[in-house]
Amino acid sequence: MNRVIARKLAANVSRLKVRQEYFCTDAAARVSGFYRGQSSQEHKEKNDFANNIQQYDIAIVGGGMVGMALACSLASMPLTKHLNVAIIDGNPALGSRVSLNKGDPPDARVSTVTPATISLFKDVGAWQYIEQNRHAYFDKMQVWDYTGLGYTRYNARDINKEVLGCVVENKVLHDSLLSCIETSDFQKTFHPSRLTSMTLHPSSSSMGMDSTLLKTPSSSLGHLAKLELSDGKSIFAKLVVGADGGKSRVRELAGFKTTGWNYSQDAVICTVEHSVENQCAWQRFLPAGPIALLPMGNNFSNIVWTMNPKEAMNRKLMNEDDFVKDTNAALDYGYGPHPKSSLLEMGDMFSWLRGDVTLSATEGFEVPPKVVKLASERMVFPLSLKHANDYASKHVVLIGDAAHTVHPLAGQGVNMGFGDALALSRVIAEGIAVGIDIGEVTMLKKYEEERKRENIMMMAILDGFQKAYSVDFGPLNLLRAAVLHGANYISPLKRNIISYASGDQRLPLFS
Amino acid sequence: MASKLLNHCHLRALCSTHVFSPRFPHPTRATLTLLHFRPFSDAPSSPPPEKPQSYNNTRNDIGMEKGPTQTPSSLKELELVKFASIAETWWDSEGPFKPLHVMNPTRLAFIRSTLCRHFRKDPNSSRPFEGLKIVDVGCGGGILSEPLARMGAAVTGVDAVEKNIKIARLHADLDPVTSTIEYCCTTAERLVEEERKFDAVISLEVIEHVADPAEFCKSLAALTIPDGATVISTINRSMRAYATAIIGAEYILHWLPKGTHQWSSFLTPEELVLILERANITVKELAGFVYNPFTRRWSLSDDISVNFISFGTKNAQ
Ligand SMILES: Cc1cc2nc3c(=O)[nH]c(=O)nc-3n(C[C@H](O)[C@H](O)[C@H](O)COP(=O)(O)OP(=O)(O)OC[C@H]3O[C@@H](n4cnc5c(N)ncnc54)[C@H](O)[C@@H]3O)c2cc1C
Numbered sequence: 046m047n048r049v050i051a052r053k054l055a056a057n058v059s060r061l062k063v064r065q066e067y068f069c070t071d072a073a074a075r076v077s078g079f080y081r082g083q084s085s086q087e088h089k090e091k092n093d094f095a096n097n098i099q100q101y102d103i104a105i106v107g108g109g110m111v112g113m114a115l116a117c118s119l120a121s122m123p124l125t126k127h128l129n130v131a132i133i134d135g136n137p138a139l140g141s142r143v144s145l146n147k148g149d150p151p152d153a154r155v156s157t158v159t160p161a162t163i164s165l166f167k168d169v170g171a172w173q174y175i176e177q178n179r180h181a182y183f184d185k186m187q188v189w190d191y192t193g194l195g196y197t198r199y200n201a202r203d204i205n206k207e208v209l210g211c212v213v214e215n216k217v218l219h220d221s222l223l224s225c226i227e228t229s230d231f232q233k234t235f236h237p238s239r240l241t242s243m244t245l246h247p248s249s250s251s252m253g254m255d256s257t258l259l260k261t262p263s264s265s266l267g268h269l270a271k272l273e274l275s276d277g278k279s280i281f282a283k284l285v286v287g288a289d290g291g292k293s294r295v296r297e298l299a300g301f302k303t304t305g306w307n308y309s310q311d312a313v314i315c316t317v318e319h320s321v322e323n324q325c326a327w328q329r330f331l332p333a334g335p336i337a338l339l340p341m342g343n344n345f346s347n348i349v350w351t352m353n354p355k356e357a358m359n360r361k362l363m364n365e366d367d368f369v370k371d372t373n374a375a376l377d378y379g380y381g382p383h384p385k386s387s388l389l390e391m392g393d394m395f396s397w398l399r400g401d402v403t404l405s406a407t408e409g410f411e412v413p414p415k416v417v418k419l420a421s422e423r424m425v426f427p428l429s430l431k432h433a434n435d436y437a438s439k440h441v442v443l444i445g446d447a448a449h450t451v452h453p454l455a456g457q458g459v460n461m462g463f464g465d466a467l468a469l470s471r472v473i474a475e476g477i478a479v480g481i482d483i484g485e486v487t488m489l490k491k492y493e494e495e496r497k498r499e500n501i502m503m504m505a506i507l508d509g510f511q512k513a514y515s516v517d518f519g520p521l522n523l524l525r526a527a528v529l530h531g532a533n534y535i536s537p538l539k540r541n542i543i544s545y546a547s548g549d550q551r552l553p554l555f556s
Numbered sequence: 557m558a559s560k561l562l563n564h565c566h567l568r569a570l571c572s573t574h575v576f577s578p579r580f581p582h583p584t585r586a587t588l589t590l591l592h593f594r595p596f597s598d599a600p601s602s603p604p605p606e607k608p609q610s611y612n613n614t615r616n617d618i619g620m621e622k623g624p625t626q627t628p629s630s631l632k633e634l635e636l637v638k639f640a641s642i643a644e645t646w647w648d649s650e651g652p653f654k655p656l657h658v659m660n661p662t663r664l665a666f667i668r669s670t671l672c673r674h675f676r677k678d679p680n681s682s683r684p685f686e687g688l689k690i691v692d693v694g695c696g697g698g699i700l701s702e703p704l705a706r707m708g709a710a711v712t713g714v715d716a717v718e719k720n721i722k723i724a725r726l727h728a729d730l731d732p733v734t735s736t737i738e739y740c741c742t743t744a745e746r747l748v749e750e751e752r753k754f755d756a757v758i759s760l761e762v763i764e765h766v767a768d769p770a771e772f773c774k775s776l777a778a779l780t781i782p783d784g785a786t787v788i789s790t791i792n793r794s795m796r797a798y799a800t801a802i803i804g805a806e807y808i809l810h811w812l813p814k815g816t817h818q819w820s821s822f823l824t825p826e827e828l829v830l831i832l833e834r835a836n837i838t839v840k841e842l843a844g845f846v847y848n849p850f851t852r853r854w855s856l857s858d859d860i861s862v863n864f865i866s867f868g869t870k871n872a873q
């Protein structure tokens with residue numbers, strides 16, 4: 046399989062080489078409309094060049110998980126499967142696929158995929174590949190904190206679901222999408238290169254009688270965006286999709302501003318091993334931030350542990366035994382006692398909230414399985430939150446981390462991106478159904494409207510969590526413990542919170 | 557004036573039960589005398605009635621269709637001057653034609669579903685109109701013609717204002733898929749004289765600007781092949797339409813230049829159905845467009861009180 050891709054890439058590269066010649070002359074510049082007013086003979090030549098250059102319906106910049114999910118989604122829908130798509134990514138992982146061996150310990154970079162993401166993968170035909178590889182469903186989740194005042198246990202049964210989510214290594218997610226696109230007969234071209242610059246053509250919206258467009262000999266490239274790649278090639282597309290991650294070049298070149306901040310906190314990420322299988326997702330809030338223990342199948346779990354940068358560096362460098370000891374403390378008696386299940390400390394101040402709602406059977410507090418061994422290197426990532434003020438303008442649109450990055454808490458990052466990919470492919474299909482040009486901004490704004498609402502909501506929740514749990518104020522602790530505790534008893538409320546976290550697209554709390 | 561009003565009310569009473577429902581049996585009572593059903597009197601603040609058409613030079617000044625004026629014409633000069641004056645803004649999705657841009661996906665969805673069903677085309681195809689010849693009468697800058705071409709139709713776009721046709725041509729040439737559209741500065745009547753025929757004849761938001769809607773519908777019918785389709789959309793002559801389209805869109809939201817619409821020229825759905833019936837077209841489907849100010853989108857609905865669209869088929873003679 047790897048060799049097949051390598052060959053395809055090589056073929057594409059050689060094709061690109063031939064084409065590059067066109068761009069060595071100034072004809073290329075003329076094609077893009079920089080020079081105007083040539084003779085009609087030149088004009089004709091220009092159009093001949095136009096017929097030879099690489100034109101696509103869509104150029105996806107960034108073939109990461111989200112970019113590939115978009116490609117798969119487009120390939121799977123009747124109205125979009127005819128589209129001619131370029132995928133641009135300089136990451137060698139796209140060309141030489143990683144070998145996935147179920148026997149190896151799991152990679153530390155994992156995602157908690159929600160039921161909504163699972164159904165997207167099933168719809169595009171990629172879930173079958175996940176099933177052939179390592180993945181771990183979980184149907185229970187326990188959240189508690191170090192004060193010992195409250196805890197919450199979620200169960201998939203509470204929301205009439207089989208599972209709450211599934212933990213999958215990022216490389217498995219990515220590889221399944223690549224396999225999926227490989228086996229489809231979708232017209233795609235991989236460009237193993239990076240985007241360096243981009244010209245989004247002068248919008249035809251201001252097309253006045255005296256404006257430049259009237260003077261320009263009409264060119265069939267007039268409605269296209271031009272992308273320049275690091276290997277010197279240029280390609281044209283009706284729509285450029287920025288799926289190029291948190292440091293998106295597309296976002297920068299399109300001039301979209303972002304809002305965001307760093308948390309001056311880092312996440313330590315690694316794989317650990319237990320002596321028994323872990324089947325629950327655990328999250329405990331510690332004074333410096335949360336630690337999460339996610340089941341990875343077999344006896345493995347994944348750890349995402351948030352703390353201040355100095356501590357993080359410390360924990361990355363300390364010897365393995367000490368790290369394991371620290372981890373076990375953080376998930377058990379470290380920093381404070383186990384929570385009691387009684388509401389005594391709170392009095393009954395939340396009784397009004399409960400009303401006449403039937404209480405769900407309370408499940409007892411449990412201690413996570415002990416970590417016996419570190420099973421991967423420890424990685425440290427800074428936490429930040431960033432959101433693009435716009436996702437779309439004429440000919441260009443952002444999806445995934447290019448539009449928003451969140452800290453890994455609650456594992457929502459890539460799920461938001463998958464939600465974007467699905468929403469965008471649907472909006473494109475709707476546009477095609479009624480003959481709208483796929484670069485048309487009114488159509489793209491519809492995508493933006495839909496996703497911005499969702500994403501901002503999710504980001505606000507995550508940021509709220511982050512803020513609430515990174516400051517150690519006594520009363521605040523009491524309050525959040527009460528909320529956690531309350532959530533355990535008030536079923537409908539709890540249902541809404543989990544539904545939201547599992548991607549059911551409902552407003553939390555008030556639906 | 558009073559008798560006109562009476563006539564109008566009479567018509568309403570007679571037809572309402574048959575015609576108001578979105579799908580209805582053939583309104584066979586189309587034998588009413590309908591020639592004078594367009595009252596000016598009940599327009600709250602309509603401008604004074606225009607003078608009868610005078611064909612003078614202004615025509616050429618604004619670059620509209622030239623030619624012999626002897627044939628009965630649907631042209632209404634004042635209307636055309638209005639369109640010529642804002643022709644440059646056709647493709648500015650935030651400009652004067654914004655409502656048409658925003659409404660476009662919705663009305664195209666109606667056209668897609670009715671034409672696919674009638675002509676038995678695959679609704680899952682990205683080019684379902686492949687093999688259909690469609691004329692877009694009063695195409696303006698081509699806002700509708702281009703999507704129709706992308707959906708696979710062989711499109712002819714005609715408009716009485718030459719400036720519009722120029723803009724439409726330039727814009728369509730930007731994309732090879734739309735560059736196949738045939739644009740001409742002409743009128744429906746002229747096409748009839750040339751004996752052109754089309755599988756589907758579409759004229760959206762035009763009939764309220766023409767001189768004689770009944771004659772205009774006859775021309776549209778004449779361009780339609782037997783068992784072909786005729787699609788027309790326009791604004792209802794109702795108080796709500798007055799409030800929404802004129803006060804709202806022209807005066808408050810400034811979407812449309814003031815004076816774009818003349819309330820008295822609006823047709824009610826029942827009037828449209830009847831004049832189409834007389835032109836040998838049976839209306840089979842009628843839908844309303846409603847605007848949701850919160851989502852800022854249009855959607856199709858049974859509410860035909862403001863904007864509505866009709867799909868009819870030409871009876872085989
Ligand atoms: C430490 C950490 C832990 C995380 N943990 C979780 C978790 O537990 N759960 C979860 O759901 N999410 C998690 N996330 C977030 C998740 O990894 C991202 O949301 C996800 O990877 C976003 O995918 P993407 O495709 O948008 O971007 P990326 O995965 O960043 O992919 C971007 C792609 O674009 C390519 N690219 C970049 N620039 C260019 C260019 N100029 N030209 C061409 N190609 C370019 C890159 O090579 C790359 O392949 C975590 C993130 C981090 C940093």
Ligand SMILES: C[S@@+](CC[C@H](N)C(=O)[O-])C[C@H]1O[C@@H](n2cnc3c(N)ncnc32)[C@H](O)[C@@H]1O
Binds near residue numbers: 693
């Ligand atoms: C409101 S616009 C509608 C444009 C287009 N049909 C759409 O819906 O996007 C009305 C158009 O009809 C044209 N028009 C008005 N009277 C006409 C007539 N009698 N014959 C042909 N075109 C006419 C005008 O020039 C104008 O472009």
